[in-house]
Amino acid sequence: MGRIGLALAALALAVPARAQDNPGPIAIHGNKQTFEIAPVLLAAEEFYPGEATVKMGGIPNLVGEPIVPGFGEEGVADVATHAETQALRYSVRHPNLRIILNVSEGLYRIVARRSAGIASVADLKGKRLATIAATSSGYFLQRMLERAGLGFDDITAVPITPLSGMTEALVKGDVDAVVIWEPESENSAQALGDDLIEFHGEGVYRELFNLNTTAENLADPAKRAKIVRFVNAILFASDAIKTDPAKAQALVEQTGGFSAEDVRDSWRHHRFTADIPADLLDVLEQEEMWLAARDDRPARSREQLATLIDTSVFDEAVALAGAE
Numbered sequence: 322m323g324r325i326g327l328a329l330a331a332l333a334l335a336v337p338a339r340a341q342d343n344p345g346p347i348a349i350h351g352n353k354q355t356f357e358i359a360p361v362l363l364a365a366e367e368f369y370p371g372e373a374t375v376k377m378g379g380i381p382n383l384v385g386e387p388i389v390p391g392f393g394e395e396g397v398a399d400v401a402t403h404a405e406t407q408a409l410r411y412s413v414r415h416p417n418l419r420i421i422l423n424v425s426e427g428l429y430r431i432v433a434r435r436s437a438g439i440a441s442v443a444d445l446k447g448k449r450l451a452t453i454a455a456t457s458s459g460y461f462l463q464r465m466l467e468r469a470g471l472g473f474d475d476i477t478a479v480p481i482t483p484l485s486g487m488t489e490a491l492v493k494g495d496v497d498a499v500v501i502w503e504p505e506s507e508n509s510a511q512a513l514g515d516d517l518i519e520f521h522g523e524g525v526y527r528e529l530f531n532l533n534t535t536a537e538n539l540a541d542p543a544k545r546a547k548i549v550r551f552v553n554a555i556l557f558a559s560d561a562i563k564t565d566p567a568k569a570q571a572l573v574e575q576t577g578g579f580s581a582e583d584v585r586d587s588w589r590h591h592r593f594t595a596d597i598p599a600d601l602l603d604v605l606e607q608e609e610m611w612l613a614a615r616d617d618r619p620a621r622s623r624e625q626l627a628t629l630i631d632t633s634v635f636d637e638a639v640a641l642a643g644a645e
Contacts, residue, residue, distance in 0.1 A: 343371040347547045350378030351402030353576040356503055356591050357425040357530035358402055360558045362572040368554035379403040383535055384415040400548055404457035405529040409612050412629055417536040419631040422552050426592040427528030429461040431520040432509045433498035442469040442520050448497040449477045451487040457528040460608055462500045464526045488512050503587035552638035559595035597632050
């Protein structure tokens, strides 16, 4: 079934879906303070034919790693969202991790103060940049710097939490640029007004916000049935978002504590894809080299990284959508 067909079917089946065979409750953990999670929230609310609970967290809830204080809730996840950066980091210790769907893409940018003498990426040399180095935003910055003949050693990375402090630091002049996900990029851009200069990463890097699980979960018939059904629900939710994003935007506002204005202004910096990107392994291979150097460990081979991608759930979910 094509994307248009899925969208029409989603509208027709949104109510009947509740009456379909119930595969049982599913536990989802993800960063609810992101816009990228919108299809997951809508899938849980409207399209999964059972109880779907979305809690704050991520891959640590899949693999028993400690929960980051203030970021996650305790609990064991059946599936979890995270950018591909974190799948790579955690899979070093947990090679049983599996990426099963790209939920959405974050379209990153560098937001900078023109009055700081910045007219090009090369002008970031010697400047202070608010970012979180070991995240997808840090990797995006590294890629952008490389294209200008620079590296992290040429700038001063300033980690600021909560992230809302980044905009304040930029306005005060404590940093010269902000490199982070939405809505803080948009907030920073608006705060700078006419002093804004931006550098977009189209064709360089986009964040792959993925749905992850474990090989053990996929090998369990009951858990696998739930996971396939939930991926199926995300397919329908993603097409519904493309038709009318209002419900998903309201869920993002509610769960993330964002204003309607934040959501409206930052929405365009995302793509809600619900697929397996053709270049996913290429992205993992290139990013692995960066992470391995940062962590002072050997980089894994392309063959090793390929084991982290499982496309079978997506294939089953698409087939299920066609059968419906």
